[in-house]
Amino acid sequence: MFSLLLLIIYLSFVSLGLPDAVLGAAWPIIHEEFGVPISFSGSIYMLISCCTILSSLKSESLRLRFGTGKITAFSVLLTAVAIFGFSISPSLSVMLFFAIPYGLGAGSVDAALNHYVAVHYSGRSMNWLHCMWGIGAALGPYILGFVLQRGESWRSGYLVLSMIQATLTIILFLSLGLWGKEEKKEKTEEKKTPMSFRQILSITGAKECLVSFFLYCAIEQTLGLWSGSFMVYSLKIEAKLAASFVALFYFGITFGRFLAGILAAKWQDEALILGGCGILFLGLVLLFCSMVPGQEVKLFGMELRQLLVICALLLSGLGCAPIYPAIIHSTPRNFGAENTSALIGKQMAAAYIGSMSFPPFFGVLAKIFGTGLFPFFSTVLFFGMLFMYRNLLYKTRGKRGKIER
Structure with missing residues (x-):
């Protein structure tokens, strides 16, 4: 059954995919501007991945404490801030700093939304959820290319993406009431404490x-x-x-x-x-x-x-x-x-x-x-x-x- 909440979840996954392929597309320009070897993109990727893994491992305890809606809204806010930070970064070290909230936000929203859809929606919704990520991953480089073709810099491309993320953040905070009923039901059915890895x-x-x-x-x-x-x-x-x-x-x-x-x-x-x-x-x-x-x-x-x-x-x-x-x-x-x-x-x-x-x-x-x-x-x-x-x-x-x- 389709709902307004499912639409918002889909939009969240589009936003999750939006910046994923942009770094690779923009890096040939970025590394020349920063004066660093082209291989240094790996340091940003590794830092983002490590922070994503960390937030994924902590996702259960965070969700039990705050709920899926708040986690999703705050995570998208983190990625919006991080992407805006990329757009104003004067050097690689500053970009590495903003890679931390990027990774933490991405891991939290990924785990929280996958859990919510797995429990509350059908296999069709789950497959289409990940289809939305693919659409976002394709749109990101397209937006960057469109901005570059208009004579703007790569920073403008990241700025546009941060504005999209910021708009979604507002929508998510306004929609927190939509998550309430199902989350109350979950709290009565699930364990109250997170499970250990063992x-x-x-x-x-x-x-x-x-x-x-x-x-x-x-x-x-x-x-x-x-x-x-x-x-x-x-x-x-x-x-x-x-x-x-x-x-x-x-x-x-x-x-x-x-x-x-x-x-x-x-x-x-x-x-x-x-x-x-x-x-x-x-x-x-x-x-x-x-x-x-x-x-x-x-x-x-x-x-x-x-x-x-x-x-x-x-x-x-x-x-x-x-x-x-x-x-x-x-x-x-x-x-x-x-x-x-x-x-x-x-x-x-x-x-x-x-x-x-x-x-x-x-x-x-x-x-x-x-x-x-x-x-x-x-x-x-x-x-x-x-x-x-x-x-x-x-x-x-x-x-x-x-x-x-």
Whole structure:
């Protein structure tokens, strides 16, 4: 059932995605202005990720104390302040300072809204929630590009984004009354104290859930960050063309989550996840096929290897699409509503750790063995994720189906 509150939640997730891809798009200009090496963007990314992980780990205790509505409003306020801070930063050190509230705000709102939608809404709403993130992630660089084309600086782009976030912050504070009824109900049904990490790991299937989530996010981030380098250095595809092909992966994720939202009306979360795994595996197979020599023959005006990698990235994006939201949405069914908040907070932390650690690790391996390792590396992560998820289903099969919405 659609509601005004769900619309506000969707807008919040659009805002969560808005600044995510902007740093990478603006950094070629920023690093020249600041006079720092281009590699220093990694320091900002790592600081944001560490703060995001920290706030995700504390999300359950914060939500129990303040409620989802207040956490969401204050978190978006933090990101608005941080993005405005980016726009006025005179140096890298000041930008690093503002990266702290950016990460803290992003982690809190991510965990809080994922928990709320998992408990109160359908699988369709969860998939479309993450589709909203994809829309925001695509709009951010577009807004920056529009501002730059009008002759303004990158600072103006961040200023526009901060104004959007500030507007949403006002809307969120004005809408706090919409959250009240459901939050009062939650407080009567849930545990009053947050669970320790040891208690969470003692829940049947929790370890498998966290590891499978960790590996999925490692796959998604590795595919997104390294597919371009793989195409340029291993497939000898022109850099500009490879960059446009990478966008197909994110298009596949965004469109796939919209499609998964429709399919969720009839398909259970487990079916969506396993179906996504099947499509993702097919995409990985096509990545291997693109490496086979002798594909200079042209079809539809493109080399066969280019067509194969296009199909590989689209299918990989479509396959990835339902996995993240469906794992989160199935948490109440697999572990009980009383454990959902604790599990989702740790899932968010596992997600950011996987996204933060494995792409740099592959970078080290690629430096030694070459980018041709990319399909093999991604496939190993895939089978590890699939193995852990199958173990999760086996251990929690007696609980599934007890919680209905």
